[in-house]
Amino acid sequence: MVQGFLILLLCQLTGEWLMVWLGIPVPGPVAGMILLLIGLVVFGRVPDYLRMPAEGLIRHLSLLFVPAGVGLMVFADVLAQQWLAILLSLVLSTFITLIVTAWMLQTLETRQRK
Amino acid sequence: MEITNFWVYFAARPLFWIVITLMAFLLAMALNRKVGGSALLHPVLVAMVLIIVLLQLSGTDYDTYFEGAQFIHFLLGPATVALAVPLFDHRERIRRLLVPLSVACISGSLTAVVSTLLIGQLLGASDALLLSLAPKSVTSPIAIGIADQIGGYPSLAAGLALMTGVIGCLLAPLVFKMLKTRSETAIGFSLGLSAHGFGTAYAMQRSTLTGAFAGLAMGLTGVLSSLLIPLVVRLMGLS
Numbered sequence: 001m002v003q004g005f006l007i008l009l010l011c012q013l014t015g016e017w018l019m020v021w022l023g024i025p026v027p028g029p030v031a032g033m034i035l036l037l038i039g040l041v042v043f044g045r046v047p048d049y050l051r052m053p054a055e056g057l058i059r060h061l062s063l064l065f066v067p068a069g070v071g072l073m074v075f076a077d078v079l080a081q082q083w084l085a086i087l088l089s090l091v092l093s094t095f096i097t098l099i100v101t102a103w104m105l106q107t108l109e110t111r112q113r114k
Numbered sequence: 115m116e117i118t119n120f121w122v123y124f125a126a127r128p129l130f131w132i133v134i135t136l137m138a139f140l141l142a143m144a145l146n147r148k149v150g151g152s153a154l155l156h157p158v159l160v161a162m163v164l165i166i167v168l169l170q171l172s173g174t175d176y177d178t179y180f181e182g183a184q185f186i187h188f189l190l191g192p193a194t195v196a197l198a199v200p201l202f203d204h205r206e207r208i209r210r211l212l213v214p215l216s217v218a219c220i221s222g223s224l225t226a227v228v229s230t231l232l233i234g235q236l237l238g239a240s241d242a243l244l245l246s247l248a249p250k251s252v253t254s255p256i257a258i259g260i261a262d263q264i265g266g267y268p269s270l271a272a273g274l275a276l277m278t279g280v281i282g283c284l285l286a287p288l289v290f291k292m293l294k295t296r297s298e299t300a301i302g303f304s305l306g307l308s309a310h311g312f313g314t315a316y317a318m319q320r321s322t323l324t325g326a327f328a329g330l331a332m333g334l335t336g337v338l339s340s341l342l343i344p345l346v347v348r349l350m351g352l353s
Contacts, residue, residue: 008192015195026340027259029194033333036198046199054196057189061311062158063139064190065254067183069162069276071269073169074176078243078270085237089247090274093229094281094308097251098289101222101304101331106297108214 004050008057011036131182138164151319156280156312190255197333204326211299219334222307226251227339227346241352246270248343250278253310256336263340264347275310282309283316298324306331 015031018024024031040046046054057064072079079086142160149155169179180187201208208215227248234244245266249257254272261271286305295301298321305313306328314332318325 005192008195011195011198012191024341025260025263025344026337027194027256027263029191030256030259030337030340032191032195033198033201034337036195037201040198040202041205046202051199053192054199057193057196058200061193062156062315063136064186064193065158065272065276065311066135066139066161066165067180067187068190068254068258068269068272069158070165070169070179070183071176072162072273073166075267075270075273078240082239082243085234085239086243086247086274088237089230089233089239090250090278091281091285092233093226094251094278095285095289096229097222097226097308098282098285098304099293100225101218101307102289102293102295102300104221105214105218105300105303106293106295108217109211109297109299112211112214 001049001052004047004053007036007050008032008053011039128182128185131179132185134165134168135161135183135186138168154280154284156283158276158312159280162276190258194253194255194336197329200326200329201333204330207326208330215303215330215334218303219307219331219338222304222331223251223335223338223342224346226308226335227343231346231350231352242266243270244352245347247274248347249339250274251282251308251310251335252339252343253332253336256340260340260343264344264352276312279309279312282313286313286316299327302327303331307335310335 011032012029013032015033015035016028019026019028019031138161139157142157142164145160146152146155146157165179169176230247230250231244234247239247245264246261248264248266249260249271252260252275254275257271257275258268262268282305286309289295289304290301301320302317302324305317305324307313309316310332314325314328317328
């Protein structure tokens, strides 16, 4: 458990350093995720001491969004002034994105199966 | 001791706001279960509203709240790294569908950022707002990083991404009906791509296969977007 948590943090830390050092605009945790994935592929399996904290964190992922979400209160002015632009661009863009992705994958999958 | 002093004493302590955050979340979860798991009353959204109301009522500013809440926020980093585990678990299926998935991921992520920016621009959104809207389909921890990178407001970007997640779950059934989508792969992947963590949680309710592909889409979109969005923003002359 502690070992697994340490691995997660080490991957994140190495990710942060690497991205700063290489000057690539990828957030540290994402780079850490890629590092861990490479590590797992090389190692060949997920050890139990890593699976436990990893799955625990993922299961409660939505709780971790709350502190940042509360930060919306700081932007009450922006939200009040531009709410229509925000709402419309979020709804329309999400709608278009869902259609494009689902349609594209559906079509390609059927083609691959033939 | 007066009651106001008592309040000030406790509010100043980070522990208090951690407890409040956890309690608000549990309350929101219970409420969501009671209404049958509707996406409109998503626990994160309800918890956010509860906490914001409490902060307003007690006259507490966000910085004070965050002094405590940062300990929860901090875990987003290792949680993002942990997403490598489900990706590794489903590596076989991913390898088989590598080409369709990559094409769908690239076109989907591109559609997400370009359509948001164009619609936002058309409706007169300010540049700072546009830069915070750009990573809206990306899971919050990555959206925060991207917004920071391109000059938007990280915390606004996180909030907008959360709203996108809720919107995606509400729109998804309609879209799948319209397209007559049956493939669980396509359903999961499009949910994860457009509505990140919220879409993944929603897909998990259908089946673990759908959920795995949603998780994959969320991860891939996150990585791809952190490279793509700075580029698109520069091409559109926004930063």
